Amino acid sequence: MKAPHLHWRAKPLVLKAYLRGIAATGRPIILGPWRSELGFEVLYWLPFLAWALKYAGIEKDRCFALSRGGMGALYPASRYDDLYTLRGIDALRIENQIEYQTRKVMKQTTVQAWDRAVCAEAAARHGLGKYHLLHPSWMYWLFNDFWEEQATVRLVLDHSRYEPLPVPNLPAGLELPKEFIAVRFYERATFPLNQAVKVMATDLTRKLAQHHPVVLLNQGLFADDHTDLPITGENISSLSGQIKPEQNFILQAAILARCEAFVGTYGGVAQWALRYRKPTMSFYTTFQGTLHAHRNFSHMLSSHLDTPFEVSDMRMAKLWTEATGGELLETVQHG
Numbered sequence: 001m002k003a004p005h006l007h008w009r010a011k012p013l014v015l016k017a018y019l020r021g022i023a024a025t026g027r028p029i030i031l032g033p034w035r036s037e038l039g040f041e042v043l044y045w046l047p048f049l050a051w052a053l054k055y056a057g058i059e060k061d062r063c064f065a066l067s068r069g070g071m072g073a074l075y076p077a078s079r080y081d082d083l084y085t086l087r088g089i090d091a092l093r094i095e096n097q098i099e100y101q102t103r104k105v106m107k108q109t110t111v112q113a114w115d116r117a118v119c120a121e122a123a124a125r126h127g128l129g130k131y132h133l134l135h136p137s138w139m140y141w142l143f144n145d146f147w148e149e150q151a152t153v154r155l156v157l158d159h160s161r162y163e164p165l166p167v168p169n170l171p172a173g174l175e176l177p178k179e180f181i182a183v184r185f186y187e188r189a190t191f192p193l194n195q196a197v198k199v200m201a202t203d204l205t206r207k208l209a210q211h212h213p214v215v216l217l218n219q220g221l222f223a224d225d226h227t228d229l230p231i232t233g234e235n236i237s238s239l240s241g242q243i244k245p246e247q248n249f250i251l252q253a254a255i256l257a258r259c260e261a262f263v264g265t266y267g268g269v270a271q272w273a274l275r276y277r278k279p280t281m282s283f284y285t286t287f288q289g290t291l292h293a294h295r296n297f298s299h300m301l302s303s304h305l306d307t308p309f310e311v312s313d314m315r316m317a318k319l320w321t322e323a324t325g326g327e328l329l330e331t332v333q334h335g
Contacts, residue, residue: 042165
């Protein structure tokens with residue numbers, strides 16, 4: 001059992017003991033279920049899993065991933081299932097809302113009854129038999145001291161492996177421009193979609209499209225509280241209407257892996273583009289409701305990956321376009 005009040009230097013000892021314990025049995029290991037924020041999944045959870053399995057000598061063939069929107073294909077697991085298939089997109093959104101109302105937190109810091117039930121169902125569907133659970137709560141428990149500025153970044157770096165993410169295949173029939181910018185502006189705590197922000201984001205996207213094809217990553221799905229900003233115009237294409245829930249994120253991954261750069265809201269999608277080593281420019285209007293630790297860590301990772309990761313106040317967007325004549329792609333690519 002985890003001891004939540006341990007000093008951050010002692011927590012890795014408990015975690016490593018657990019990993020050695022589950023490695024020794026030879027049983028299948030369920031990774032997840034992951035049902036919360038994309039940014040934490042790509043910036044912390046997947047690298048944490050890569051480190052944990054490497055440390056304990058656990059082979060990919062023993063692992064079974066549970067995520068949503070097709071993200072299981074990016075996990076270090078030989079098999080996976082999708083929460084949108086097992087439960088449905090509405091049920092997952094409602095469960096997250098209930099947990100937030102009950103615990104006032106969207107982070108999976110504890111194993112909930114819902115998590116255990118869906119894992120048992122997936123295990124039965126796939127004949128896993130007796131299994132171990134490597135739940136996101138381990139990662140949240142370990143890294144929380146860094147996020148709360150009680151521990152240095154070394155805590156994360158020592159328990160993560162930032163290996164290249166798999167590049168998913170494009171769905172049959174989907175054709176992309178040879179070179180393009182991926183764009184997604186969506187509402188979140190740091191980026192409320194008021195009228196002024198909508199105008200600025202739309203204007204920026206259309207100016208980008210004057211120089212480069214733009215592919216919007218808008219979901220067209222009611223999966224969470226992140227409402228996408230619809231943008232139309234010449235040289236702008238959208239995926240809306242083409243995305244099934246169980247393919248939602250994996251399709252975005254396939255596009256991010258092939259784009260020349262990403263422009264949009266600061267948050268999980270921008271950090272995802274960084275993980276694919278794509279030059280990234282993202283915007284916020286306020287930092288209320290998020291931690292500077294994530295932005296600082298993303299900047300450190302961008303230096304390590306030699307990939308530009310620019311984060312700017314949305315009020316600077318007009319200045320960016322005027323200063324560069326709209327050639328933001330070249331600006332981001334060359335720093």
